[in-house]
Amino acid sequence: MTAGSRTLGAALGAALAAGLALGGGILAAPAAHADEWRDQQYWLEDYGITEAWETTRGEGMTIAVIDTGVDSSHPTLSGAVVGGTDVSGAGDGGAPVDQIATEHGTLVASLAAGRGTSAEATAVAELIDEDLEDLDDDEWKDWWEDFETSLEDIYGEDWQDEVDSDALAEFEESRSAPRALTQDEDPDDGVVGVAPEASILSVSLLLQDPNPYGGGTEEQIAEAVTWAVDNGADIINMSLGSGFQEWPESWDEAFLYAEENDVLVVAASGNRASGHLSVGAPATIPGVLAVAGVDESRQISEDSSSQGIAIGIAAASEPLVGAMPGEDYMQWNGTSGASPIVAGAAALVWAANPELSAQEVKHRVLSTADSQGAEGVDPEYGHGVLNVADAVSGEVPAFEAAAYPTLAEWIRVHRRGEVEETEQNEIPEDAGVVAGPEGEPRAMPQPGEPSTAQDWAGPVAVGAAALLVIAVLAMAAIHLQLARRQDEN
Template sequence: MPFQKYGARRRSLSALATLGAGLMAVGGIAPAAAAQDISSQQWYLKDMQADDMWKVSKGKGVTVAVIDTGVDASRVELRGRVLEGTDASAKATDPHNDPNGHGTNIAGLIGGSGEGGGIQGLAPEVKILPVKASLIDMQAESVGSVMAKAIRYSVDHGAKVLNISLGVTGLPAYFSKTQSAVNYALKKGALIFAGTGNGGDKENQSEYPAALPGVVGVGAIDRTGKVAKFSTTGDQVGLVAVGDKIPVRCKDSESVCMTHGTSDAAAITSASAALIWSKHPKWTNNQVLRVMMQTAAKPKTGDIPSSYLGYGSVRPRKVLLDGEGDPGPANTNPLLAREGATKPKPSESASKPAGDASEPPVSDEQAAKKPAAEAKASDDDGGNTTLWVALGAGVVVVVGAAVAFTVVRRRGGTMARP
């Protein structure tokens, strides 16, 4: 099925069964009139000083679970990097079969070798554990159940970093199994990064699992460091990373496409964690996350965490090249403890645009000017009796659900980041 603009189409449950993708792949994609060498177009690698970081760490020894639409292990840049994996749904399919292409691109952004002009991953020596999250039979199992199984499998099979570029909207209570799995993963010493979604310029609804306590919700910024207009905002945002104009393979795998979305931002963040963890293998998940939060480029004004930028944009070079960051206590989760949270600062004038794409210059006041940041909840949700699921890089699916879902815009005081 060709890639389409996010939100462009609706399909029935039978169509979902045919597609066999799952949850929501949070990204948009469009063909780029450019040469077929993808790695030469990955501008953000230079901005993040990847070549210098790779002299210190390439992610060796770290396994990253890609919970997504599958990973095509035959892609030249992924050969020898992809483990066996599984499909977490009831009607399991080959995790190395990715008819959608989304999961394969995400895996490439994390751990691709760049070989043959393919995608150059930010952490090119990690191992990729493909965990397919297909929801082929919605009546047989719940979204929350599939998410939970995917998370538990990932941790039980050696993944330290879990990348989830998928998400759905719904009532928090519906994801109790997923929350239990998240708690299990954190206890086992893993980190979970999930894209917050691409509805920031629309309904701006919270999506799961990014909105669950303990999951690091990742938003997207553009090359100038400003929050991307599509990036879903709110108290679920923990960190941000570049997620706009990212070159990947088109679905036909022969062309280069430019993608955008918090899917890509989550992948960059997961790869950043892998680089740091590989350099400091004795650090716990809490310590790796703590230094990521400490060294992130902070909003210039406003409170931290910011509803738009969280604790800031990831800068692994500050840890690997500059030696910054205090790992601190091993057993305290800095996200749940709200370490580094501050009160609003006096308004300041905006700083000049950042030359480093991982250093956002914007304040909360500037970010608030983005379209629909305070959009009202949409009535286009089937009377709260449908579950909106987006597939791949742009197809929106409306699936009849056995449980009623409502719009969730902000999380309550029991959530991780009020």
């Protein structure tokens, strides 16, 4: 690896770690019930996500989360993670890798495709996962007493405040568990992702250079993107970044592979509090959808958003909540959270409009954004703030491919190889040049007549020099005169 690559790799690793360590990056929140975490997800209503769910919840779409690994055993991610791998050598199958910010990938995945089920809801579902209709009256009475005792064990002494009383009465009367208790299809507690029926692929990295287990960050990211494309990702989320606008040439092939296979890459713009005032790679790569961060009032986040011409759209970056490895939830901030919100939105758009290409999905997301910032494409907000309902079902202007730069075109222009010098001893037969007799030198081109410019170039140069001398003398005279006045005073 070159010195530049080592610097880039270290910056990528440090960027993620620093982004999570900033004030409010991850907040150790007090214990709360799952429905209290759901209540904090203001973006579900504000961004038209719940309205979009009337059309689709992202079924059939696959989002690859290239990050620190995902805890697939978390209740809200149960059944969501359908595959994974580790490209660092430090992990196994995409599960969280032991490093700084181990929880990061799980937080990200929960905002993209969390199911919304809490540990409590899962425990209740397990209690009633049997054929209760076959119980006779005495068996049912005994079962019901045990069930109420278990509810108290799960929710505490105030369990009756946590369970819908009407649903509970319906359950007792019919012996058929209602949806409100099982949380099977429409969970109303726990953190829920934007696309709660999409699938997750977990690709774990070790953001550390040198990596004692395998390749450095540069190699890992290229391998991760390629693996995600090969294993069925429709969308790749990358909630990591560097302070560099440039990216290693080794990434060209991987990101071009995603582009050529119609996979949309969504990336966080970076966080100012991490020292990244400008958007860094991979968000700067042409074709990647770069996401900025805003607060609840839709103002650009002072700490949790970088800026630059690469910004495509803005989404919630503070305050956020997400799932932690185990059965916990946490409060956190950062464009690391804004990016999976947009990735989930893209999954909803694509599920509702399966005929679209990745670029056309991106077009719907950008062209329906709520206006914010300066007219046109703002360096902080991009095209504006995410509007998921309109992106899924709204009217959009006609798609024009020329309006969206591609990595293929960028590579054609900026990665031109050096032309190798070749020796040419003989004149090609098709050159149209007739050689003279052997040993006779080729006639050299004769100089043309001097242009008229040569006739006046000399006098003009002399005149310009004279004017310069006059100007210098004039300035000297003025300076001398001012000095004399000061002496007289």
